[in-house]
Amino acid sequence: MTAVTPSAWQTEPFPDSPQGWIDRAAEVAAVLSTDAAARDKAGATPYAEVRLLKESGLVTLLGPAEHGGGGQSWPTAYRVVREISKADGSVGQLLGYHYLWNWAARLVGTREQWEHVEAEAARNRWFFGGAVNPRDNDVVVTEDGEELVFTGRKSFSTGSKVSDVTVLEGVLEGTQTHIFAIVPSNSAGLTFHDDWDNIGQRLTESGSVTLDGVRTPWSSAAGFVDKVFQPRVYNTLNVPTIQLVFVNLYLGIAAGALETAAAYTRTKSRSWLHGGYDNAVDEPYVIDAYGDLTAKLWAAEALADRIAEEGERLHGDPDAVTEATRGEFEVRTAAAKAVATEVSLEITGRIFEVTGARATTSTEGLDRFWRNVRTHTLHDPVAYKRREVGRFVLTGEIPEPTWYS
Known part of the structure; x- marks a missing residue:
């Protein structure tokens, strides 16, 4: 990827308006567009591209401003995804899915859970991936005391190796209950495979993932209180x-x-x-x-x-x-x-x-x-x-x- 000089973004404050963030996305897109065709052909893992999203602050767009986020809403996020996708559809998908997985805590979690996740994500500029494909019951979740253990395989895992944290999804053993939890992407037992070889969206890191006894506390199960899901x-x-x-x-x-x-x-x-x-x-x-x-x-x-x-x-x-x-x-x-x-x-x-x-x-x-x-x-x-x-x-x-x- 073309060398990036993010010094201007690091010394400037975040944009303070939706249009300002869209303009920031256009600046990022201008960098991506310089070698988009060559990067698509190479199909290399997009570490530099994700670093660009972090350095520009775009990963924090939906995060709370008091914790270092952009404090913006979904309409702005959609426009940012559109702007990035003009230059590189793969990076646009990675960013769009990142917004979705970041928001997943608010979607299904308790207030305590999503406030914690959003604050940590904004402060640390986490990049989210997701091993979520609820169409198939291909991951089983078992209980081990106060821990949940995810075991199985997902056919798709957008973000995979370039993510800091991954949203897992599986079905609690003996039930029809789906459980979502956020774990570090370097968690023991979580293995991303380099088998994404499709004609398009080649840099999305959307290959399969194996979950071999990935452990996470029951308290990280989004939306559960005393091990019972609270629907809305x-x-x-x-x-x-x-x-x-x-x-x-x-x-x-x-x-x-x-x-x-x-x-x-x-x-x-x-x-x-x-x-x-x-x-x-x-x-x-x-x-x-x-x-x-x-x-x-x-x-x-x-x-x-x-x-x-x-x-x-x-x-x-x-x-x-x-x-x-x-x-x-x-x-x-x-x-x-x-x-x-x-x-x-x-x-x-x-x-x-x-x-x-x-x-x-x-x-x-x-x-x-x-x-x-x-x-x-x-x-x-x-x-x-x-x-x-x-x-x-x-x-x-x-x-x-x-x-x-």
């Missing part, structure tokens, strides 16, 4: 909050693709020899394509921002969240996910129409945008997101909270 409707906001991270990841990658393609068209594309124009930027079909794709992107971004603000009203008063307000937020988020998926795939695929054959060289690396979007948009079928919206429109039905709805 707010606990079910995990899916729409996660999905909005995905939405902004996709839109950021799409915006990056469009910006990179436009720069190529302006400086390198040649006009068609039979078109009658001296410059590619003057060709009507090129102008039309950029106008079409930009209009679609702007519309999708506006929808994402609007829904983020709607969600923040729920985050602002967790105890007031009802099944109805949660359900409507999930439906709105599902609509944004469907639109963002379609728009990002279209943009990252069509940019080659307006850049030309020479833009397909591996040196340019324009294919990384499509590979990144195509890989992550398969996380969960978008058809089921459209189904949530359709059922709500036709029957008023809101989605039942699951790990994916």
Whole structure:
């Protein structure tokens, strides 16, 4: 990775406004963009990239200001994820997931737990990873006195080796109860495997992880009091909050693709020899394509921002969240996910129409945008997101909270 000189960030105070943090993210993105294609090709563990996120303060964005955090809200976090993703989708995903795992303590934990986690995370600039895939009961949690023991294997573990702490998830033996706990990433028995070899999001450290008797105190089990979970409707906001991270990841990658393609068209594309124009930027079909794709992107971004603000009203008063307000937020988020998926795939695929054959060289690396979007948009079928919206429109039905709805 290009050498980073973070001295300016270390001597300057944190931004004091949402726009200030978005501007800070743009500064980080400018550094990442200088060698994004080369780093994608190398596929090396992104230690330097995560260090950049820490030195810039972006990892503390959601943390309490009194403990050294940015004191910002989810709408700002989404915009920051989008900004970083313009330059590097992998780093955008790492940061977005970091925000999610950091917030997980507030999502399901007791007040004492989440206040402790958020304070420590902000003070120490922890970077979070997560070994969480509740679709499969692949990790069993057993009791050993006042300790919990996690044993099993997870197929995915985004963040893995570059994280300071990892959120674990497993099912308590003999029950259907899922337990979440935060442990140091260097905990005994926690082994991350270098087996993430997908076509896109190559630097996300999303390989499998083995849990061979990883121990943590019962007191670290998020949301449990005297070994009994204390449920709230707010606990079910995990899916729409996660999905909005995905939405902004996709839109950021799409915006990056469009910006990179436009720069190529302006400086390198040649006009068609039979078109009658001296410059590619003057060709009507090129102008039309950029106008079409930009209009679609702007519309999708506006929808994402609007829904983020709607969600923040729920985050602002967790105890007031009802099944109805949660359900409507999930439906709105599902609509944004469907639109963002379609728009990002279209943009990252069509940019080659307006850049030309020479833009397909591996040196340019324009294919990384499509590979990144195509890989992550398969996380969960978008058809089921459209189904949530359709059922709500036709029957008023809101989605039942699951790990994916």
